[in-house]
Amino acid sequence: MKGLNALIRRELSLAYGGGGGPLLALAFYASLVALLPLAAGRNPQMLGAVGPGVAWLGLALASLLSLERLFERDYEDGALDLLAMGPVPLEAVALAKAGAQFLAVNAPLAVAAPVASIALAAPASLIPMTILTGLLGGLAFAFVGGLGAALALGAKRGGLLVAVVVLPLFAPPVIFGAAALDAARNGSSPVTGLLLLAAYAAAAVGLTPIAMAAACRNALD
Amino acid sequence: MSVKRGERRLFEGLDLLVQAGEAVALTGANGSGKTSLLRAIAGLLRPESGAVAFHGPDGAPLDPDEARAAATHLVGHQDGLKSSRTAGEELQFQAAWTGAGPDGVAAAIAALALKPLLELEVRRLSSGQRRRLAFGRLIASPRPLWLLDEPMAPLDAQRRTQMSELMQAHLKGGGLIVAAVHDPLPFKARSLEIGA
Incomplete structure (x- = not known):
């Protein structure tokens, strides 16, 4: 447990320090x-129609930025x-790393999302829903993205590969989140979209660490 | 054991038994498979055939995964130190990760004279200083089996003497050392040529 604590602290310090992970993602966003x-014109009605969707899609794109470094720097x-020989299974290491990625990049992005959404002429009543979908979607993006990062280990130009591997897997959470936001804006119940998004995030948190660990072992061998 | 990298077989028919208090110096040309053997013992690389078995002091077989996680150190060229963090932070992490407490860290700082380095970022350290920092975890969390890849290479004469004393003390205490080397180790060690 002590080892895992030390690992999480190290991951957070690496993600926040040197290279400015969250700042970079926020600036990109x-x-x-x-x-x-x-690009789309200043017409508020038009912006109000596409704004929340773009603010939501932007979260998915911005979360791609620092994924490449998640396993690559430790691999190089x-x-x-050292992590593979450590006191906890590599699956727990992967869970800690992707969790730290979520805390360092996706959680700050989720908090910034309502600001972006309002700047794009979305109604203020959408703020809670925007943060909620941002956090749930962020979990999915961090863990599915971590899987892409682990699979791309050792590949040249791994960053591009991560994006190509991961973006199709981002489609379901993007759809579910957009459905929830749309429902909230139209005054109908967003529960279905939120539940689907939460289910996807839970599956990602539960299953991808196993795959990340396997991909890491394969890269080390 | 035999080990294959890609299409190339590095060595085959290797049979090695290391006992408590014994040091083995792996020699051989560049690329002959010394590092691969160390990584295979550490469980990071799957041998093409054969296996690594660990036995406790009473001769009873140990679970290989547990023996690696609790009783083995591997220190190589790639020291896993993060260039953006300070030497002190990295020593703390590596010690905590390998199960050492504050006493262990203090012992490592004293034994390897790391005190002047602790505040520096790892990127400012020379390769010899980095190596000494990576050795910190050997002292911080005592474990019987040390797998060392070119332990002496980046060190200056004084540090080599110091390291050699630490290694001899480790052997006296019943430790095991398997080291890949080009220059012979400065104490009694069995020599094994890889890929001959």
Whole structure:
């Protein structure tokens, strides 16, 4: 347990320090949101129609940014050897790493999402739903993204590969989250979309660490 | 045991028994498979055939995964130290990860004279200093089996003497060392040529 604690602290310090993981993702997200009115026009009605969707999709894209480094840096400098031989199973290591990625990147993005959404002329009543979908979707993005990062270990230009592997797997949570947001805006019940999103996130948290560990072992061998 | 990397068979028919208090120096040309053998013993690489077995002090067989997690250190070229963190933070993490307490960290700092390095970022350290920092976990969490890849290579003369004393003390205490080397170890060690 002591080892796992130390690992989580290290992962958070690596994600927050040096290279500015959350700041980079937030800056990317802000730029994306700021560019939308330039491309789609300033008409508030039109922005209000596409704004929440773009703010939501932007979360998925911004969470891709620092995924490449999640396992790659430990693989290159030999820390993954140490982690693989450690006191806890590699599955728990993967869970801790993806969890730290969520805390360092996806959670701050989820908190920023309502700001972006309102800037894109979405009604303020959507704020709670935007944060909720952002957090649930963020869990899915971090863990499914971690799987892509582990699979791309050792590949040249792994960052692009991660995006190509992961984006199709981002489709279900993007659809579920958009459905929940849409329902909330139209005054109908968003429960179905939220439940599906939560189910996807739970499956990702439960299953991807096993696959990440297998991919890491394979890369080390 | 035999080990294959890609299409190339590095060595086959290798049979090695290391006993408590014994050091084995693996020699051989670059690329002959010294590092691969160390990684196979550490369980990071699957041998093509054969296996690694661990036995406790009473001769009873141990579970290989547990023996690796609780009784083995592997220190190689890739030291796993993060260049953006300070030496002190990394020593703390590696010690905690391998199960050491604050006493262990203090012992490592004293034994390897790490005190002046602790505040520095790892990127500012020379390769010899990095190696000493990576050795910290050997001292911080005492474990019987040390797998060392070129332990002496980046160290200066004074540090080599110091490290050699630490290794001899480890053997005296019943430890085991398997080290890949180019220069012979400065104490009595069985030599095994890989890929001959």
